[in-house]
Amino acid sequence: MDRVRDSSASVAGEAVELVRVCRAEYRAIGRLTERLRPTRQSIRTLQTQFPHLPPSTLLSIFSQEYQKRMKRSMVRHHAPDVVKEYYQRYRSEAKTRPAAPLLLELANQVDLSPALLARLIVECFLEERQASVAASRHVLNNMLREPYLIPDLLLAKHVEQCTVNDCCYGPLVDCIKHAIGLEHEDLLRDKLRERNLSFLDENQLRSKGYDKTPDIILEVPIAVDGHIVHWIESKASFGDDHSHHTYLNEQFWSYCNRFGPGLVIYWYGFISELDCQRDRGILLRDGFPSDIVTLCQGPARSRV
């Protein structure tokens, strides 16, 4: 528990940790995560290997790497006969040793995320019961979120085991990620208010009919590290190659094209080599900048 609290120190913005991860180190982390399962133990393993990095950064990297891994094997697991086989295996095992963490074990055996496996199994369960009608997404999601809605209590218990133990997938993880995202946007706004920097947020922009909306548009541009900043986008994740390039194409360049140069904050750090578009108007930071220069400071100070 203390671990979790430590990791959030930077989140609360009280201590600004510098998260410098070069590509070589990122690859090292990636190699280590290749065999890891999405459990709390794995996170601890990572922490002992890379003690200088904040746990939140490691979790974010691991989570992104794990998701890439899952996407690669998605097709394999989703084939109808494969799904059927998983369900049969669970059913037969459930009869012999119901107390064992059956779904977790199965997930480990086939290298699938426990939460994703749980989803497949519940889907099968619902199909079996309702025979013809495919289970509605809504019902399915509710059951995963609150396993005790599942009529089969044993299955409910196993599903719960999966969703609570999976640190990369599942409704709880989604919820936490969502919360983290909002909190960082909040944090960003707080920091701006603290600095008396007036801004328009996403909602205000949307109401004005902007076609692309960064989290923040500064009403008065600032300079960070000599670079002009008109907009700020908050990303409560680690900036790796894949996600950064996706964001560049879908968001950052669009912002640049409309609002001029801006700043992206990857609160959990980023591969340092990615910060190479500064002259093109995209500056990367791993926290709220402390070296902000505003318009009136320069001459005013020199006059004093």
Place this chain on the structure above:
Amino acid sequence: SQTLTHGPTTPAKTPSTSRSVRTQDFSDRRGNKSTPIQTSRSASRVQLFSPAPSVSPVSGRGEGRRRSGGFGGCASGRQTGPRGAVSEEGVRWDGGGRRSRGVGRIEPVSPPTQVQLNFNNLEDFPPVGAAQSPPVATKPSRRINPTPVSAERPNSKPKSCFISTPLSLPASPPAIPESAGAKLTAGSPHSLQEERELLRKERYVWAVIFSLNNIPVSMMMNLICLLSIYVHADVLEKAYLGNVHNCVYFSVRVLENQFELVSHLDKCTLRLLSENERVGTFSSSLKDHLAQAQENCTAKVLPSPPMFVHSVPFQPATDNRSNFSSDRAFHTFKKQRDVFYGFLREWEDSHKEPGWDFEAALGSRVRMMVSQLTAAGSHSHFARLFQKQLIQMCKGPCVLGSSSDAPDADLLGMLGADSLGRLKRLQQRLVQPQGLIGPCPPPSFPGHQEFFKCFLQTASCCQLNQHLKDGLCQQLLKLDEVSILGPDDEKQRFSSVLLTARLLAKFLGFISFLPYQTSELPSRDIQDTAITLRSKSSPVLDVCAVLRSSVHRRRTILTVPWIVEFLSMLDHIGPLLPFYRTALCLLLQIYKRMLLGRGGELCYMNQLLMVAVLGWLFQIPIFPEDLFFSTDLKEEVKELENITSSQGLDTLPLVDQQLLYTCCPYLGEFRKLLAAFVAGSTSKSGGLIRKITPTSAELRGPSTSRSQQKLQVDLEQAFFHNQPPSLRRTVEFVAERVGSNCVKHIKATLVLELVKGGEKTLRDSLGLEGVNTAKLNDSICAQLCDAGMQALETATRFCSENAPGAVRVLLPLETSPSVLTTAESITTRLATEKACSWLSANITSSGQVQKNCTHKVPLGSEVMIEIKEVLSVAVGPRSEEEAYTVHQIESLLYRVGQTLGCRKKTDYLFLIRQLIERGLLGEEEVGTNWPKLSALSWPEVISKTLRFEAGILTNHFLMAFLVCSCRSL
């Protein structure tokens, strides 16, 4: 011949073949037996500036080439070619007799050295024209017309530069007696006296030609030619003036006579010139004058702007959904905007790579994009974006790709001529492959302009082009009408307007004549057909009318430079059409009627700019030569000028050196030439590029909210009317700032108190039983309104305290007291208005009252992560050592409570309702405790209302809490 390579081989537009033919013809006609040595036919003017390290004696004797090659290539064979009228004037100097005298022996170039000059020494100052063959010419005047040959000029056609004075005009001043020529005919060695006399007259001719300036010849080109004579005197010595000393003497004297013009060149050129030892040797007074001019040269160089893509801002007023016909059009354009910038970045990244080709790399994607725009009918939007982006990126001088090594513009000047080694190193760094472009480069699309040009070519989309033409025309005419009142304040604005107009005009010309562009000059028949055909349709822009009006209203300094850009894009047929012919004639007449220096020092730079851009237009290939002799419209222009208004832009000193050099980068050739001399450059690319940074700051008059009291407004307008415009801008500026500061101040003080007060009221009231929330809301709002009134008072006080002082500081000390007082009170009123309008818009209707919470509590996500971990341990599987103590659980619960207590983080009421629904909170307990709930700390709430036995924590609660949090966040 080697000699040849030291000068531009040929006029700019003359491709090698045609020229060589003509030269051949020339020498043959003169009965010259020796074959012209045809080296470097296609060489550009680069060679003009590269002193040759060695000269082959054989080639040095190349008959008939002396004149053209030797004289820095300034005179050329084309003088004879098609224009018999002027051919004889050159011939006189070409007898070749000098050479036979052996005066013209070729020596290796020696570095300039200080020499003791003995003007009576025939070795140092050999007679000019001695032992010449019988001259043909009777006039001693000659003109030197170098033009660069440039291989990359697509529009070039075989054409020589115009070189002569219109016959009707007195080219040779009466002061030059016929005997000057006669003396030369003697064919015997002249006395030194005669020699000096001759040189004196020679330079006098030049000087008169320059100052009369009634010849449609690029003055700049002549000057650069002169400088090249000067710089390359060593090499040229045998060619024409006999020896190095004569060359230098000649050049220095002309420079002296044209000192006014020279003194308007940039500081660096002046410095290089004044530090050149040759100047000092031959004319210490010129040296002194140059040094003095250099000190007076005040041109400031602004720091160069950052060079990333400045995008066109998204403006809801013109860009949001309501401006599009359908959702689909809106979203298509959203995508296309990004796609367009994607192309731009790709081009920036790769266009300099060898083998990269716009069409090959982007062609199909560009056309795909354009076709999608067509499908969505969004061309007008894209055309606007395109035009704005063009202005944003290309208005200033081109510094693409050189931002990193952009040198201090005066670095060269500071170094001076003595730091040779450093200079050479510097040169290595600064030199660009096409460093030297010659004094009359063909029209080009430098820097980012190339992207826009290639885009249009590749897209080849008539819809887009039409929308662009509409937009460009509209904005050009708008810019042309811009009112500029005085030079003091409006210089920068003028500069910005002029540069923008020139850019837009070039692109308008490009798009308009694009359909007619052909690589070859069409045959006469095709020409005639085309002329008949195209005379029927109306031109895209009535340039003639615009020109006439500009002359009439004395606004040529703005109009002519952009019309020149527009017309420089003409296709082969274009100038033959009556309409454009008229326009060109008008320009020619304007040029002829202009006398440099006539308007006094005040507008010298204006005139210099006009002369430079017009001279350039007349030299580029597209300009029809026969027009030079035309006297069409002469009377009309004369009349137009006679009935001009007395006031106009032309009478204001609006052009400064920076603008001049930005519009005419080829003026930098002077400096490059001199720098190359200093550096003793042998580098082929040799030449130094100086960055000239644009003055692009546009002061935007802040809009001020207008008072309803119309009379006051009218009085105010009247007040400003007779004051300098800077006063109005200062007032508006100060008002805007003071108003804004006032708002900030009120936000930071009063609003904060209001929020605290409001929140307290809310909390107090919630503590009472049976509170009517609607009523509560009303009363809080009423309180806020009162406070709002108070804020307005504060704002008024703030503005009247701060605005007057600011205005006083910014206005000139000499401002009369009553003007000052009025300005102060207007500023105060405007500032107050601004502040109050913000306050009334924001305070009274503010729904964003923040809660009094420091938020120094664990974040929701942190608590959730902890809970999830506890749950995963609780649900298992877990290891032996993984266990939580009751204390740990309690501590977690405490933090849960804290987080919930900070209502900012979660939707408090929603969460409670959810917990009640799940039976985790007792409804009765909540009911009875409800009024106090907000006042209680959450740990208390939990302990009081949570339905579980003490010490036993159910997973259900935490799970439910997590789920509820998911929804309430």
